[in-house]
Amino acid sequence: xxxxxxxxxxxxxxxxxxxxxxxxxxxxxxxxxxxxxxxxxxxxxxxxxxxxxxxxxxxxxxxxxxxxxxxxxxxxxxxxxxxxxxxxxxxxxxxx
Numbered sequence: 001x002x003x004x005x006x007x008x009x010x011x012x013x014x015x016x017x018x019x020x021x022x023x024x025x026x027x028x029x030x031x032x033x034x035x036x037x038x039x040x041x042x043x044x045x046x047x048x049x050x051x052x053x054x055x056x057x058x059x060x061x062x063x064x065x066x067x068x069x070x071x072x073x074x075x076x077x078x079x080x081x082x083x084x085x086x087x088x089x090x091x092x093x094x095x096x
Contacts, residue, residue, distance in 0.1 A: 003081045004044050010073075013087035017071070020089075032066055036087060039064040040073060043082045050075065059085070 006014070014033060021029035039062060043050070050060035053074070064071040069090030076083050 001044050002047055002077070004040055004084065005081050006040065006084045007086075010084045010087050017087060017089060032071070035066045036064050036071055036073070039071075040075075040082075040084050043073075043075065043084075047077045047082045063090075 014036060017036070018029050018033050021032055043062065048060075050062035050073070053059040053061055058076050060075055060077065062073040062075065064073060071090060072088045073084055074086040074088070076085065
């Protein structure tokens with residue numbers, strides 16, 4: 001089973017998502033981050049379940065359902081690890 005690794009940009013994204021929600025609703029912010037982390041951990045069991053990103057060969061995206069819009073994890077599957085590259089809010093501008 002591969003190890004899930006969070007890149008520095010992904011960790012910064014996760015922190016940014018938390019801080020954005022924290023002032024409005026700290027409990028919601030914690031639940032959102034936990035949902036994102038759990039989704040990331042689940043990739044160890046089935047790393048290929050995310051959708052390939054056509055414009056970026058080798059990258060995949062996983063939709064994290066949360067609230068009305070949710071989040072997206074952009075990641076790549078390596079030989080023995082899943083590397084989570086970025087975390088985006090569903091309405092956030094992002095590449096591909």
